[in-house]
Amino acid sequence: MLKAIADWVGAMVPGALAALRYRDAENHRALTEWHRALFENHPDGVYTFDLDGHFQSCNEALERITGYSAGSMHNLHFNTFIESDYRAQTQAGFDKARNGEVVTYETMGIHASGSPYYLEITNFPVTIQGEIVGVYGLCRDITRQKEQEAQIAYQATHDLLTELLNDASFQKKLSDTPIEEDNRKAVLYLDLDGFKSINDELGHHVGNQVLRKTARRLIELTPPGATVARLVGDEFGVLISDYRSRDEIIQLVERILVHLAQPIEVDGQMVHISASIGIGSDCGPLDGAEDLLQFADVARERAKLGGKNTWQWHSGQRAEHSINSVNLRHDLHTALQENQFEVYYQPLIDTVTGHICSFEALVRWHHPARGLISPGEFIPLAEQTGQIVPLGLWILRQACTEIAEFNACREKALGVAVNISSLQFIRDSFLDDIRQVLTETGLSPQILELEVTESVLLVGTEPVIELMEALRTLGVRVALDDFGTGFSSLSYLRDLPAQKLKLDRVFVEEVTTDRRVAAIVQGVITMAHHMDMVVVAEGIETWEQQNDLVRRHCDILQGYLFARPMPLADLKKLPAKNWLT
Numbered sequence: 049m050l051k052a053i054a055d056w057v058g059a060m061v062p063g064a065l066a067a068l069r070y071r072d073a074e075n076h077r078a079l080t081e082w083h084r085a086l087f088e089n090h091p092d093g094v095y096t097f098d099l100d101g102h103f104q105s106c107n108e109a110l111e112r113i114t115g116y117s118a119g120s121m122h123n124l125h126f127n128t129f130i131e132s133d134y135r136a137q138t139q140a141g142f143d144k145a146r147n148g149e150v151v152t153y154e155t156m157g158i159h160a161s162g163s164p165y166y167l168e169i170t171n172f173p174v175t176i177q178g179e180i181v182g183v184y185g186l187c188r189d190i191t192r193q194k195e196q197e198a199q200i201a202y203q204a205t206h207d208l209l210t211e212l213l214n215d216a217s218f219q220k221k222l223s224d225t226p227i228e229e230d231n232r233k234a235v236l237y238l239d240l241d242g243f244k245s246i247n248d249e250l251g252h253h254v255g256n257q258v259l260r261k262t263a264r265r266l267i268e269l270t271p272p273g274a275t276v277a278r279l280v281g282d283e284f285g286v287l288i289s290d291y292r293s294r295d296e297i298i299q300l301v302e303r304i305l306v307h308l309a310q311p312i313e314v315d316g317q318m319v320h321i322s323a324s325i326g327i328g329s330d331c332g333p334l335d336g337a338e339d340l341l342q343f344a345d346v347a348r349e350r351a352k353l354g355g356k357n358t359w360q361w362h363s364g365q366r367a368e369h370s371i372n373s374v375n376l377r378h379d380l381h382t383a384l385q386e387n388q389f390e391v392y393y394q395p396l397i398d399t400v401t402g403h404i405c406s407f408e409a410l411v412r413w414h415h416p417a418r419g420l421i422s423p424g425e426f427i428p429l430a431e432q433t434g435q436i437v438p439l440g441l442w443i444l445r446q447a448c449t450e451i452a453e454f455n456a457c458r459e460k461a462l463g464v465a466v467n468i469s470s471l472q473f474i475r476d477s478f479l480d481d482i483r484q485v486l487t488e489t490g491l492s493p494q495i496l497e498l499e500v501t502e503s504v505l506l507v508g509t510e511p512v513i514e515l516m517e518a519l520r521t522l523g524v525r526v527a528l529d530d531f532g533t534g535f536s537s538l539s540y541l542r543d544l545p546a547q548k549l550k551l552d553r554v555f556v557e558e559v560t561t562d563r564r565v566a567a568i569v570q571g572v573i574t575m576a577h578h579m580d581m582v583v584v585a586e587g588i589e590t591w592e593q594q595n596d597l598v599r600r601h602c603d604i605l606q607g608y609l610f611a612r613p614m615p616l617a618d619l620k621k622l623p624a625k626n627w628l629t
Contacts, residue, residue: 097183105118114157141155150173219338222235225287237325239323241324241357261312274286298359301325324359326344326348347361380430391446391450393409393613406604448491452491466497468498474512479518516544528550541576553587556593588610
């Protein structure tokens with residue numbers, strides 16, 4: 049067999065080796081010794097088989113790889129050392145080499161110690177004078193390479209903290225899941241209540257242990273075959289396939305709520321947590337199983353608003369506007385990246401001069417399929433999903449950029465008011481965001497005004513007051529929007545260091561027809577002036593409303609009577625005139 053290998057290698061190796069000739073015994077002996085050294089000292093395992101697959105010879109590297117000696121393997125079939133599930137494919141690889149092909153494949157061997165390991169094998173036919181007389185092969189132990197590949201694949205598909213599937217894998221699982229009438233499916237969307245305070249007050253190491261424990265509890269509570277994933281932050285998803293009844297899902301969800309509410313011990317202290325759960329099911333028509341996650345997300349938000357530590361069910365059979373909302377939630381993810389938003393501006397009129405004194409920046413969404421979408425439709429959705437934060441920052445930067453451009457060729461600069469969501473306003477980075485935007489755009493802080501509602505007080509009065517004071521020190525003004533609705537109160541007006549107050553349009557609508565409303569409007573204007581605050585009335589649509597509010601000494605008017613919101617190009621064309629005549 050070694051002579052056969054020598055003949056085969058001699059045919060394959062060019063140059064000096066091909067030049068050797070078998071003309072005398074001395075050259076023949078030198079060639080044989082050369083090939084023997086090549087065979088024995090090769091760093092990979094080298095072996096020879098007869099045509100039936102029995103070991104004939106091997107080098108020390110193969111002995112080291114397999115854990116068997118050459119003598120113990122002699123005349124044994126190679127599948128004796130192959131894991132049973134891999135024997136058929138290993139036999140197929142050998143058969144190809146026996147029939148004249150050079151073939152490379154992977155298989156799994158069984159080490160002499162009994163442990164499995166991966167092999168990469170290349171088999172060659174050994175031919176003498178045109179006849180195949182055996183098989184020659186090389187093999188490498190690739191177990192470590194396989195383990196590294198598996199680790200990389202695991203890290204790409206799993207959340208390393210909880211060892212659950214990650215968001216991308218869960219989304220793929222949903223997209224790969226067929227919708228079948230006889231196999232009902234449901235998705236649970238879980239959001240831990242109060243998790244942020246655990247991270248902030250007890251530290252991220254405690255928060256991480258809470259997430260791990262939550263993941264373990266979900267695995268233990270969900271039925272076999274369920275898919276559990278950590279989506280983002282403290283949010284988890286569960287896919288339930290082939291459930292029998294609505295009651296089955298409800299019982300599961302209530303068990304989850306009970307077990308998640310049990311305290312978690314971390315570093316000797318007991319941590320209490322609860323969850324809000326949304327359920328999406330395929331009771332109605334779906335484009336795909338991924339719609340279930342969107343339905344569950346909508347239901348999760350309702351569970352949050354419903355007091356937390358509870359569940360809500362979204363079956364997909366609700367009104368058409370709910371389906372549209374789900375689709376919009378999905379479209380919002382890409383709208384910013386694809387530059388689908390635009391800032392419009394509505395003029396504010398000074399009641400003393402009758403001239404434009406500033407503008408309010410209002411966002412518009414140019415949806416690629418639905419056209420222009422009202423902010424009243426997509427802003428609440430953006431607030432529910434948290435997308436209002438990046439959207440709000442984009443509006444702020446865009447408005448500052450465009451108004452800086454607008455004022456560049458004006459003798460007297462006009463200001464711009466930007467609506468700020470409470471979610472954006474209370475973020476720790478908000479003040480830094482304001483400074484950065486002003487620096488980037490070159491807009492003077494005195495030109496910028498931020499409009500906020502009383503909802504900013506949900507985090508407490510003190511931090512809001514501190515932030516407003518910091519903004520005032522910076523030169524940025526703050527206006528209280530929609531005053532007179534919601535939780536507005538005199539203490540709220542007293543405590544917050546705002547420079548401007550905007551009367552809600554519901555009062556403006558009836559100021560000329562309802563004497564009680566007129567009394568409220570007059571009282572607010574008088575009170576605000578005594579507190580050195582400017583008053584804006586929005587929603588002016590008639591001359592009667594304009595004249596009434598001018599008579600009551602309201603400082604600034606805004607509404608369709610003067611101009612509708614418009615893009616920057618149209619803003620530049622507005623005439624300089626007295627808008628009150």
